[in-house]
Amino acid sequence: MTAQAQAKPTLVIAGAEPSASVLPADIRVSGLAKTFGGAKIFADVSFALPRGEATAIVGANGTGKSTLLRCLIGLIQADAGSVQVLGTEVVGGTSPALRAMRAQMGLVSQKHNLVPRLSVLSNVVQGLLGKHPGIRHWSQSFAPATSREAAITALEKVGLAHLASRRADRLSGGQSQRVAIARALVGRPNILIADEPTASLDPAAGEDVMELFFSLARQEGVTVIFISHNIDHALEYGDRILGLADGTMQLDTRASTLSVKDLRGLYD
Template sequence: MTNSGLETLVAPGAQPDRAGADVFAPVLPVDLRVTGLTKSFSGTPIFKDVSFGLSRGEAVAIVGANGTGKSTLLRCLMGLIPADAGVIDVLGTDVGSARSAQLRSMRAQMGLVSQKHNLVPRLSVLSNVVQGLLGQKPGPRHWSQSFAPAASRQAALDALEKVGLAHLAERRADRLSGGQSQRVAIARALVGKPKILIADEPTASLDPAAGEDVMDVFFDLARREGVTVIFISHNIDHALRYGDRVLGLANGGMPLDARADGLSAEKLRGLYD
């Protein structure tokens, strides 16, 4: 089921003008709204009554100890697993009641970057990025750059240019470093120009230097493209530096939903106690 109208939020930071009248930042669409979300596995509760919303262009970090349901929450948002209760609205789609075709259409507007790069090792870098268009353009023509339409190949090259790897377009994916592989995964996630980017611990498999490089590239591109970002991180510094807001899972719920600029590292460490 889709909504006929888009819910909107006023962007933060509105200031009165000199005459005293309120002057507001642009009204932003709400890309995602979660209300009363509950999930359990085999009778074991994971989280309950989780509610939050994300406006267009926000970057939101999800933090919490292992087992608090961070990845489970992301899978619920994408409609990969059903929730026990609650409502999830993503880009106007009611995830809980949507049919398969509606879910595919919703996911085609989302990009995913995970800690495992999930590249096809024997294919070229360019072919791996072209495959990022399969959600929008399913079929064998987007399995490999050799068969892809010229417009799709150019879109993939443009995405690689944005992450600084256009010169490696013909290299096999299994000949890349870890940091290069994750940059390719970012290009693959961005090639379809998604409205929402989801990143599940995108630097977990990288050394600290490569991780910092990947996060800088990822968020520089996300900001420039105006994409809404949801990312999981166990790195408290990353959560505070790259997130506009931080959502914290603990004790079977979401006790923290706050702007990052008002939080401290000590406050976030308390979620892991």
């Protein structure tokens, strides 16, 4: 281990933080473990995320950050431990319970995952499918007026209402990500998850998207979890930092107590 890695800040187990036992927690994780093909990804991961805070998950490639997010929303089943999201037990949870939980969440990823041939408005309307499954929310043409109005309002928040009728495959990368943010927010979620939301953007567009995403998240008062390889972004936009390394949660502390040098130790 390098001297820099040895200089990591004192580790704090999330469940032991005074704030975790006082503030309402939207997500509680205890003793979480996951392996793939016999290889340990992580083990004994525990933390609790208070409502309304932004948490950055950082660490080198291959440390299990995206796998952890997928375990949180039940897309991957953990091998051991407990995950409670908005009062729902995710590990071993039933399909109806998991669908109801996911309907209260919004997702923004580095791949915008827009439907290219559909309009911007239709793509945003699809953000309501979790709460209103069925053909009516596959396209704005079939959607109820209230859903179209909600989608337009979401596009206004990201400054793209004037492009509502444009096909998604005619957008720039930054515009596509803004539409993805509108789609994530249209259902007024309690939790927003962002998996490297600026990885496919140039630095200027990435800064614009991060500013927009977090200003909207603060206005909506939602709990945010995001993965970022940009240490500056993690420190600027996160209230709290979770660091994965060597198959365990190596770091869990307030972002205000950390520096860029502190976080670089996780990448050694």
